[in-house]
Amino acid sequence: MIYKALVIVPLVFATTLHAEMQALDDATLSQFNGRGGVYLSGELSINKEGGVLWDTPATNNPATWSANQRSCSAVGSTVPGDCGLRVAVRAEESGGWYVLDNIKGIFSFEGLTLRTRMINSGFGGDGAVFNQDVLEFGLPNEIVFKDANFTFGVSNQGGWRNKALSVAQGGDPSYQQTNIFSITIDGTTRVQGNVLVFPSN
């Protein structure tokens, strides 16, 4: 056993010594065209356990929440739910706000690719006329959603306020938000194909 180990060690050293990296000069580098790219696999989790703004209260009754508590469970649910990310946009100087609220969930995907590609043929005859490089985003074949959620609504203030509490308690009775709809997605969605991006003129 000791002998074998002794034999292997010099071999390992020998190979590392031989494979010295050589810097490529600019001229050599410029000959590489459209090879390689980026291959991404990953999992993205947004506010799965709630965000930093609000703690999850013990009940769904807003009047019992403290100033830093908010529940975002569905209408009629008895179990309080964590709240997701909130994005609010105002389209008029003194108007109200469009809100994307409660954005949360896990998105995982395998094989999102990014590379450049020359198109000069195909596409029903359009490719030969087109004849230029494009940026190619290869969509992953599958995206897995887990409890992905968002709500679209409108409100009279950008930030969420608890209208069931008085101002002294940290709430704001004048706050008004109307949720138009919300979407919840769970499971695997098949998304295949390439998005080809190029300058428009």
Added chain:
Amino acid sequence: MKGLYSLLYGALIVFPVQAKMLEMNDQQLAGVNGQGIAFSLEGILLDASESSIFINDITNAAGENIPISVHEFYLASTGSNKGSNLQPVNLGRLSNPFKLQFGNGEDLLTLRDDGVWVQTTPDEVAILELKFPERLTGVMGQPCIAGFAAAGTNCSSRLGERLDAGIRFDFQVAAGRTDILNIDIVELIMDGSYLRLWGDEARDQLVGEARTNIFAKRIDLMSCIPGSLNCASDQEQADRTLSLSDTYFNIALGYGKSQPLLFDVTSDGQFVIELPNPVSRAANGSARSAAERNAIANDFYTNAPETNIVIGNLRSGNNGIVSGGYNYGRNSIEGMSINYLKATSRDL
């Protein structure tokens, strides 16, 4: 992989420091013309049949949530036979791709129903435009609906570059009762659709123009789940189907020069979509002379895009495979322009 991420993060952090952003004034912005990104979709296929999707926050009179469950959601090449044979499709030709771009008001053109390209947006304004494949006039134009000349031959997408799309909504109306709306669309294209957004200085708000063109060889609306009780055979499915063949919608909201579409949320948190009266008052509220109002009205009636809704043939209880049912023939609303519209949400 971690190394790659940290490289990416590094790049993201370094770039903003080097590329200091400078605000552009209106004059400079108006000089930006037709610059943006174009994108074509190659071999696209979307199939969400394995995932469960719910639309919530829609309540009944008692304030209870009425969840809408979404099934059989797909986008694929034509010939999918209502989603049973999904094949990838190319959307947006390289010569006429989807675009997200900045344009000058003078340079964005819209195809009027009589085939003339006109400017609909105000002068000297930088406009953000999201547009679908452009329409093509002349010999290069493709039939917007194959075999239905009334829809015109000024689309750019060819027959193989059209979409089959479908979605099924299950409305859980009450305990033990579920209403179904099953939609399947054949040979769908949306050429010539756009959304243009810009800031209106006098109104201090975001305004825009939207045009939604939908061309479809066929749209089937069915009220049951295929394969379920009383919904298995062709005859049973036909009995529960409303079929719209050779259908197109050109829905025009807003005419930038005199009647921009106003997106707004009131200060008490309700959304408002408004198409103001084009002639009565200037954007800043000042009155106009009769001659001015006449000139604006003339321009509006000549150039403002009009709304058309045309159903080549409407049938119920007959999907073309089996006999019977009712044929309602051709139904259309053509050349409609909206003089004033104000829609607002209300809390029930």
